[in-house]
Amino acid sequence: MAEYLNRIGAGKILIDRTPLTYDWIPNTLVGRDGALSQMASIFSQISSPSISCKTVITGPVGSGKTVLTQVFCNDLKRHLDGKRRIVHTHINCRNHPSGSQVLQQIALSLDERHPERGLSPGEVIQSIRRFLNARETHMLLVLDEVDVMIRRDSSDIIYRLLRIDEGKNESGTISIILVSQDPSLLKLFEPAIISRLGASNMLNLGAYSESELRAIALQRSEASCLKGSVGDEVISKIANYAASTGDARMAIELLEAAVIRAEGHGRSNVLIKDVKPSEARNAALEPNLVDDLPDHQKLILLGICRRLKKEEAITSGDALKLYHVICEEFGRDPRGYTTFWKHMKSLEISGMIESRTDSATKGRGRTQHITMANMAPGVLEARLSGILSVE
Numbered sequence: 062m063a064e065y066l067n068r069i070g071a072g073k074i075l076i077d078r079t080p081l082t083y084d085w086i087p088n089t090l091v092g093r094d095g096a097l098s099q100m101a102s103i104f105s106q107i108s109s110p111s112i113s114c115k116t117v118i119t120g121p122v123g124s125g126k127t128v129l130t131q132v133f134c135n136d137l138k139r140h141l142d143g144k145r146r147i148v149h150t151h152i153n154c155r156n157h158p159s160g161s162q163v164l165q166q167i168a169l170s171l172d173e174r175h176p177e178r179g180l181s182p183g184e185v186i187q188s189i190r191r192f193l194n195a196r197e198t199h200m201l202l203v204l205d206e207v208d209v210m211i212r213r214d215s216s217d218i219i220y221r222l223l224r225i226d227e228g229k230n231e232s233g234t235i236s237i238i239l240v241s242q243d244p245s246l247l248k249l250f251e252p253a254i255i256s257r258l259g260a261s262n263m264l265n266l267g268a269y270s271e272s273e274l275r276a277i278a279l280q281r282s283e284a285s286c287l288k289g290s291v292g293d294e295v296i297s298k299i300a301n302y303a304a305s306t307g308d309a310r311m312a313i314e315l316l317e318a319a320v321i322r323a324e325g326h327g328r329s330n331v332l333i334k335d336v337k338p339s340e341a342r343n344a345a346l347e348p349n350l351v352d353d354l355p356d357h358q359k360l361i362l363l364g365i366c367r368r369l370k371k372e373e374a375i376t377s378g379d380a381l382k383l384y385h386v387i388c389e390e391f392g393r394d395p396r397g398y399t400t401f402w403k404h405m406k407s408l409e410i411s412g413m414i415e416s417r418t419d420s421a422t423k424g425r426g427r428t429q430h431i432t433m434a435n436m437a438p439g440v441l442e443a444r445l446s447g448i449l450s451v452e
């Protein structure tokens with residue numbers, strides 16, 4: 062019997078991996094009471110059927126913009142239970158970057174049989190309005206990473222959504238929450254939109270402090286690991302590394318990587334040395350460096366990032382396979398083997414990836430193990446997907 066298989070499901074540390082995933086929504090948000098209260102004041106009239114509210118949330122990567130809107134909308138829905146019927150629709154514009162895709166997603170969130178084609182934006186908006194009004198339902202609409210759509214397609218759809226009730230003798234159909242990393246988001250809007258959004262409805266979240274990151278890491282470890290398996294000193298080290306960016310996602314990634322490493326060694330507790338600075342994803346290189354890479358280097362790097370989000374290293378063979386998958390996804394023709402290698406070399410020279418040849422595979426072709434110490438794969442992946450889908 063293969064002894065090493067005993068490790069599977071051993072769970073010496075981890076009892077539930079879900080809280081280490083990005084989609085897990087904690088019961089309480091660390092350090093965001095002020096932001097939640099501000100949201101509550103912006104939405105203070107929302108229980109009245111004729112009222113709709115608007116807000117714009119900005120903040121750096123991993124400052125909790127997305128999770129803040131999720132917690133707020135869930136809480137609000139509960140709070141209005143029995144007073145006003147609410148449907149909460151969250152759309153990430155990075156995944157649906159064109160204005161018509163966004164509208165389509167809104168319509169689909171209400172009615173999954175909404176026809177895919179043939180309707181103008183105005184008609185889709187009116188069908189959304191009719192649907193909501195017929196059911197006396199108010200929509201809380203979150204347009205996350207909204208700058209992606211605006212840069213691609215202007216802010217026309219937002220303007221139309223803000224005016225959905227105009228000339229209809231109706232009001233209070235949709236509340237809109239716009240979310241973006243871009244602190245100068247407002248500059249992308251026409252004055253007519255800015256005045257409709259209202260200057261007092263802006264919320265800017267700051268990057269997290271070290272103590273907030275400590276509380277976030279602790280919250281995740283308590284929810285996912287056996288009691289006592291992750292000590293204070295481990296949490297402190299994670300918070301210390303993540304404080305260089307103030308990014309909550311980095312704290313969670315570091316914790317997950319440390320837990321996996323400790324379990325991989327068969328230990329029942331995480332040690333300080335499991336928190337690896339090299340994988341602290343200290344982002345020694347700025348993510349925007351990838352913006353100017355040649356197209357096929359972007360495609361190769363995207364494949365590598367996707368894998369490195371989950372694993373410590375990827376072989377060059379897998380990188381090549383993933384490159385082909387990504388090319389297909391984005392409708393590009395993959396370049397030949399030699400060009401692929403040239404691009405890999407350039408990525409290495411620019412410090413974006415690192416490679417080592419495993420001694421075991423020496424002499425058996427060019428299998429290399431690729432890692433990424435200077436950049437955060439999760440952050441890069443989002444950036445690359447965004448750029449590639451717009452191009």
Ligand SMILES: Nc1ncnc2c1ncn2[C@@H]1O[C@H](COP(=O)(O)OP(=O)(O)OP(=O)(O)O)[C@@H](O)[C@H]1O
Pocket residue numbers: 082083084085086087089090091092093120121122123124125126127128129242277280309310313
């Ligand atoms: N205050 C908080 N308390 C607990 N968990 C948090 C908090 N803020 C963020 N997180 C967690 O950190 C991760 C990143 O947060 P989130 O996705 O909301 O950041 P973001 O600001 O939307 O980032 P991006 O700009 O990349 O979209 C998520 O898993 C989220 O649940």
Ligand SMILES: [Mg+2]
Pocket residue numbers: 126127128205
């Ligand atoms: Mg987000």
